[in-house]
Amino acid sequence: MKSIFKFLLLCFSVTLVAQNPTNSETIQQSIQKKSQMMKSSLVKNVAFTSIGPTVMSGRVVDVDVNPNNTTEFYVGYASGGLWYTNNNGTTFTPVLDNAPTQNIGDIAVDWNSETIWVGTGENNSSRSSYAGIGILKSTDKGKTWVNVGLPDSHHIGRILMNPNNPDEVIIGAIGHLYSPNATRGIFKTTDGGKSWNKTLFINKDTGIIDVQHAPNNFNVMYAAAWERERKAWDFVGNGSNSGIYKSTDAGNSWTKIADNSGFPTGSGVGRIGLAVFNENTVYALHDSQYRRAPESDKAAFNFTKEQFKNLTSADVLALRNKTLDSYLKAHGFQEKFRAENAKQLLRPGGVKPKELMAFLEDEMAVVFEEPVIGAEIFKTTNGGKDWQKTHTNYLDGIYSSYGYFFGEIRVDLQDENGIYVLGVSIIKSKDGGKSFTSISKENVHSDHQALWVNPKKSGHLLDGNDGGLNISYDDGESWVKLNNAAVGQFYSVYADNQKDYNVYGGMQDNGVWFGSHNAKMDKRWHQSGQNPYKSIMGGDGMQVQVDDRNPNIVYTGYQFGNYSRLNLETEKSTYIQPAPKKDEKPYRFNWQTPIQLSKHNQDILYLGSNKLHRSLNKGDDWEEISGDLTTGGKKGNVAYGTLTSISESPFQFGLIYVGSDDGYINVTKNGGGSWMRISNNLPQDLWVSRVIASKFKKERVYATLNGYRYDDFTPYVYVSENYGQTWSNISNNLPTSAVNVIKEDSENEHILYLGTDNGLFISFNNGESWEAFSKNLPNVAVHDLVIQPTAKDLIIGTHGRSLYKANVAALQEITTEILEKAAHIFTMDDLKKSKNWGRSWSQWRAAYTPEVTIPFYVNSNREVTADIYAGKVKVNTVSVAATKGFNEIVFDVSFSEKGKKAFKRANKKAEFTVAKNGIYYLPKGKYTVKINASESEFEVK
Numbered sequence: 001m002k003s004i005f006k007f008l009l010l011c012f013s014v015t016l017v018a019q020n021p022t023n024s025e026t027i028q029q030s031i032q033k034k035s036q037m038m039k040s041s042l043v044k045n046v047a048f049t050s051i052g053p054t055v056m057s058g059r060v061v062d063v064d065v066n067p068n069n070t071t072e073f074y075v076g077y078a079s080g081g082l083w084y085t086n087n088n089g090t091t092f093t094p095v096l097d098n099a100p101t102q103n104i105g106d107i108a109v110d111w112n113s114e115t116i117w118v119g120t121g122e123n124n125s126s127r128s129s130y131a132g133i134g135i136l137k138s139t140d141k142g143k144t145w146v147n148v149g150l151p152d153s154h155h156i157g158r159i160l161m162n163p164n165n166p167d168e169v170i171i172g173a174i175g176h177l178y179s180p181n182a183t184r185g186i187f188k189t190t191d192g193g194k195s196w197n198k199t200l201f202i203n204k205d206t207g208i209i210d211v212q213h214a215p216n217n218f219n220v221m222y223a224a225a226w227e228r229e230r231k232a233w234d235f236v237g238n239g240s241n242s243g244i245y246k247s248t249d250a251g252n253s254w255t256k257i258a259d260n261s262g263f264p265t266g267s268g269v270g271r272i273g274l275a276v277f278n279e280n281t282v283y284a285l286h287d288s289q290y291r292r293a294p295e296s297d298k299a300a301f302n303f304t305k306e307q308f309k310n311l312t313s314a315d316v317l318a319l320r321n322k323t324l325d326s327y328l329k330a331h332g333f334q335e336k337f338r339a340e341n342a343k344q345l346l347r348p349g350g351v352k353p354k355e356l357m358a359f360l361e362d363e364m365a366v367v368f369e370e371p372v373i374g375a376e377i378f379k380t381t382n383g384g385k386d387w388q389k390t391h392t393n394y395l396d397g398i399y400s401s402y403g404y405f406f407g408e409i410r411v412d413l414q415d416e417n418g419i420y421v422l423g424v425s426i427i428k429s430k431d432g433g434k435s436f437t438s439i440s441k442e443n444v445h446s447d448h449q450a451l452w453v454n455p456k457k458s459g460h461l462l463d464g465n466d467g468g469l470n471i472s473y474d475d476g477e478s479w480v481k482l483n484n485a486a487v488g489q490f491y492s493v494y495a496d497n498q499k500d501y502n503v504y505g506g507m508q509d510n511g512v513w514f515g516s517h518n519a520k521m522d523k524r525w526h527q528s529g530q531n532p533y534k535s536i537m538g539g540d541g542m543q544v545q546v547d548d549r550n551p552n553i554v555y556t557g558y559q560f561g562n563y564s565r566l567n568l569e570t571e572k573s574t575y576i577q578p579a580p581k582k583d584e585k586p587y588r589f590n591w592q593t594p595i596q597l598s599k600h601n602q603d604i605l606y607l608g609s610n611k612l613h614r615s616l617n618k619g620d621d622w623e624e625i626s627g628d629l630t631t632g633g634k635k636g637n638v639a640y641g642t643l644t645s646i647s648e649s650p651f652q653f654g655l656i657y658v659g660s661d662d663g664y665i666n667v668t669k670n671g672g673g674s675w676m677r678i679s680n681n682l683p684q685d686l687w688v689s690r691v692i693a694s695k696f697k698k699e700r701v702y703a704t705l706n707g708y709r710y711d712d713f714t715p716y717v718y719v720s721e722n723y724g725q726t727w728s729n730i731s732n733n734l735p736t737s738a739v740n741v742i743k744e745d746s747e748n749e750h751i752l753y754l755g756t757d758n759g760l761f762i763s764f765n766n767g768e769s770w771e772a773f774s775k776n777l778p779n780v781a782v783h784d785l786v787i788q789p790t791a792k793d794l795i796i797g798t799h800g801r802s803l804y805k806a807n808v809a810a811l812q813e814i815t816t817e818i819l820e821k822a823a824h825i826f827t828m829d830d831l832k833k834s835k836n837w838g839r840s841w842s843q844w845r846a847a848y849t850p851e852v853t854i855p856f857y858v859n860s861n862r863e864v865t866a867d868i869y870a871g872k873v874k875v876n877t878v879s880v881a882a883t884k885g886f887n888e889i890v891f892d893v894s895f896s897e898k899g900k901k902a903f904k905r906a907n908k909k910a911e912f913t914v915a916k917n918g919i920y921y922l923p924k925g926k927y928t929v930k931i932n933a934s935e936s937e938f939e940v941k
Helices: 001-011 024-040 294-299 305-310 313-316 321-333 339-346 353-364 524-528 816-820 897-906
Strands: 060-065 073-077 081-085 105-112 117-120 135-138 156-162 166-171 185-189 197-198 206-214 217-227 243-247 269-276 284-292 372-380 407-414 415-422 426-429 448-453 461-463 468-472 490-495 502-507 510-514 533-537 555-560 564-568 571-575 596-597 605-608 613-616 643-648 657-658 665-668 687-693 701-706 717-722 741-746 751-754 759-763 782-788 792-797 805-808 823-824 852-858 862-870 875-883 883-892 925-931 933-941
Touching: 024 269, 024 805, 060 461, 060 468, 073 105, 073 353, 081 105, 117 156, 117 166, 117 555, 166 206, 166 217, 166 555, 185 206, 206 269, 206 461, 284 407, 294 643, 339 925, 372 415, 461 792, 490 596, 490 643, 502 805, 510 555, 510 805, 533 555, 533 564, 555 596, 605 643, 643 816, 701 741, 717 741, 751 782, 759 782, 852 862, 852 875, 852 925, 852 933, 862 883, 862 897, 875 883, 875 897
Parallel strands: 060 448, 105 156, 156 206, 269 407, 490 782, 643 687, 687 741, 741 782
Antiparallel strands: 060 073, 073 081, 105 117, 117 135, 156 166, 166 185, 185 197, 206 217, 217 243, 217 269, 269 284, 284 372, 407 415, 415 426, 448 461, 461 468, 490 502, 490 792, 502 510, 510 533, 555 564, 564 571, 596 605, 605 613, 643 657, 657 665, 687 701, 701 717, 741 751, 751 759, 782 792, 792 805, 823 852, 852 883, 862 875, 862 925, 925 933
């Protein structure tokens, strides 16, 4: 059997086995491998620049505040790293950028010793909650980091540090998101992470989401166990093993206290959050997945499911989207359907409400009649022996069926009855949870994930949500937004074809934004009132396409295929989602539904559901040009069996490739007249993250598969030279990390770019080997990338650190011959002479200094000298310590003293004027730069 497998591997250069979770040893080896790659990479000196945006933000998971100086604190972002401020959030500095990951579940800080603990791996369980690599520790305020264990924990729920002993630490580990594993439960160290004891383990599907200790007694602790199972097609966030545990010996032993106490038990128990006021008084926020009593349904949602079936289409269309969404979420459709999708299907000529409900129930095996209870709050005053629900009404609007994404509750240590509940909105109570008021305000994003309540001053709050960080000093009556870090979670990025081009991107829970590629990320917009980035779509922002003929025509949308055609000039929006014909089943749309404008005709738009749709008139009308191109879907509450990638060949109209979330890749050569599946020899059932038709060779196609949803982080990267009939594996020397995107270079046929869940890579030899980018670019998930061909800029959309840009003009010139040379200078940019060279706008500012960049390659680490000539006269010399690969010298366009004298002798009539800063700059003319035998020119115009 082994010999057959090896034979197939040699024949097809692919791996035929997938879906096995990657073990922690492989991940640790991969971290070391990437570290070595970054040190030896030919592109390690290619600098990336963060281009924002910062006006919106990404998901916050935790904050830790210095109790003796509340203007100093750390903020942990789900996939954007750890940031530090000592000026109350006026500015932030990243402190995890030199670590192997930016994915965070929880943080803890000992402010006396400046020791930081980071539990890596987000503590939520959403579709893009990235796994971590264990526990990171820094003893120098984040300058250096050490992994101190639990590498297979993946997701950390909570870190508790003994206030009197920073070496005594409790970890609540949730464990793998998509697969069972044993490294979950509660772990304890008493030697600062040198060794760990597992003090609570329930089973391989149940982890610990929250642990809290009594404020003045570290021995008394409460922990929340959470049983959950996520698949690509379904998520169950509740189970009979969920519950509350207690320890009275600092976490060395635990007892389950929820049973027979008044707190819910059984299969409907979901995520639990805890807030401890003292040893005996504890609040618990519970995501109850039990069903409501029948009589409550009508009061909460105005109609029962049976009543919904009997409504007319007109009745449903008249409902507010919010009302319809509440109904759909409450009945389990939260991951698959939105009001806009339902209404699209119910419009004249479409299905009836009864038919819609029948389809949904068939797709998801929904059998229950009543909505879930949702958020509920319990309190104990006797250490967990008895629990009472604090309220009699349902807490509608907190999170409905989305409790798995929230689950945080806080208590004011100055007021036992002052509690805060975090969900889609944030609410507070001053009577122990009997009644609530909202403290969500106009400048506070929804989806609240973290809250710090000043233990010494009531009303002082720090709120972390999906849109960033807010601070309040009046108990949430008013808030200040503290967004100045670029930590957006981008799904997609696009660049239009204008000379001063715009960059567009869709973001997690922050809609779609666009702005100039050279927009400055500063606070000047507070003065002008105009941020350089503008919002053009809400929801979870998705893919963008811009008409090459008119950059005001933009196609974009939000989750589940809700796309529109926008006219940015007239501000008109036209909804364009395809709708099935009468009596046909509704389409299945992926969360990130793919679209593509045809390069052959910009009136033609493609959009993928479970079928491929084509519009010949900009989305106004649609035709199906395929049958179902997936495995057919699976029963569950997550959209599945959907297309994820579309690519039409630039060589031939109608030569189209599509990939699906369940592993199928199909091709048509005749505009959908017939289709052929070309993925049978690839690993099966994996998410097709990209399929890309080559722009250099008609027969060539690339494919990347992603095993993230099986906790399989293998990089699956393939190329075919015959329309997908056979494939070659080109992952070669890549470190272990799931792959999201592959793109060809815009000019050089041999260059490929690859975005993974842990960084960005480039190949100069068609994927035979890969080099790692790293300068100014942390180890963050890269979801998408685009090359603006005129500017030759590479723009990447990261899921945690917003957008980055690097100019790749020099890299595009690299060939095998250049790589074999001792040195080579790439094409240089000219610059325009200015009278402002050497001047300052005021005596308080530094003088403006011109610069010209000298990009070059050397084949070894050595000191490199660049000589600058005007004709045969050497006017200056610049030296730099270069490393093997790409390098840059920044030259200030000045004369050396010796060069000035030589130039004067050779050009006796030339006029020399010294700049205001005392420097003589080169006059207009052409100049030659020489490094060894290589030379290049630039001109001062």
